[in-house]
Amino acid sequence: MDEPSGLRERKKQRTHQAISDAAIALFLDRGFDAVSVRDVAEAAEVSKRTVFKYFPTKEDLVLHRVADHEDESARVVRYREPGQSPLDALLAHFVAGLWNGDAITGISDNPQVRQVYELITGTPALAERLLRYAARGEAALTTALAEVDFDPIRPALTAAAIIAVQRTLSETNQRLITSGTRAAARLPDAITEAERAFALLRDGFGSTYG
Amino acid sequence: MDEPSGLRERKKQRTHQAISDAAIALFLDRGFDAVSVRDVAEAAEVSKRTVFKYFPTKEDLVLHRVADHEDESARVVRYREPGQSPLDALLAHFVAGLWNGDAITGISDNPQVRQVYELITGTPALAERLLRYAARGEAALTTALAEVDFDPIRPALTAAAIIAVQRTLSETNQRLITSGTRAAARLPDAITEAERAFALLRDGFGSTYG
């Protein structure tokens, strides 16, 4: 579905890419707040107006890729193997993400990915926006869970807890990677922690705190 | 600790209050985005520069009160009755909040409180900022839990799940109140749901989703 390309489409995609690349490069070099949209426009050889035609806000220059994954958890639940439970499907998907170094698991060694992640978590405006996207993902997961559980509130409670736990796992991984741990060295513990976290969701936090 | 008042302090507090009151009144009347800081300054008979001396951002004109409660969950855990578990203490505190119509439980009938709540949830910029404050509250709760559980990650996971569940309960209450349900009529169900939610935290989501 991404190949109806006439010249116009190709140019658009190239401009989109050029603006995004210029922006990321500048942000990584000088920091998000120290770069103005005017700087990005000049670096991409485009007018400021055009930048805002491709990206609705300055934050989206960084977050537009991440935003695509916002309903990933919902899809994992909806299209899980028959007979597999939602929690098992989500755990399996998260562990697979760890093996692949997916950005959302916070464990990628890839310098580009790692730097962007640090840029986001180190910039309040970006971190805030990311939470908004996460909220949309949570709503989508709530909907997916509500398809198999007609309780009026349990799907929402469960989705909130799941998203929160996934975020915490990701933050923990990212903190360690940022402070120097290699992804390969982190992987075994990360998997163990993910399994423990989902076990807590399944069996409750009561054994320690209840 | 709030009474070292010379004239200077008293004037400051009065100005602070005047700006805040003028801002809330204007926001409730016309909407957050339709009121400029200049409008607030004029209504409070102060210069725009002074508004920003008292409130770092426009959003803080609304959120400064809410922000005070950011570490409430942490305090509840830290100063709970001897022998009481963290989850029980938090549930008891939440239920007490429901009875009192505390704003954070989302169940207040008080028009002022309700309108401000709706203003926040209905304004993306405000809702986003609120999430930032919630993140700080979550960090505080993590610290409090880590004082009784030396596991490297369980406190963070638990805190995240608890905050997420509380937020969901609050949102559910607020949605119903906004759509016309009276607080008194909502109270019994709200209490039941809170108890069920904390039971899920204690015993796990596995019985339905695991």
Place this chain on the structure above:
DNA sequence: AGGAGAAGTATACCGGGTGCACATTTGTTA
């Protein structure tokens, strides 16, 4: 070849937020 419509530009504007220099007020000390 030529026209409809998309993409891009220049310019001016608005509102949030800051830096700076100056005026006013308050607390203190002589």
Place this chain on the structure above:
DNA sequence: TAACAAATGTGCACCCGGTATACTTCTCCT
């Protein structure tokens, strides 16, 4: 009581993110 230092408030100019408008340039289609 006079006078000075510090705190507080003001006015102004400025930067930046974001939008509206009117205009030019390009691509596509017939």
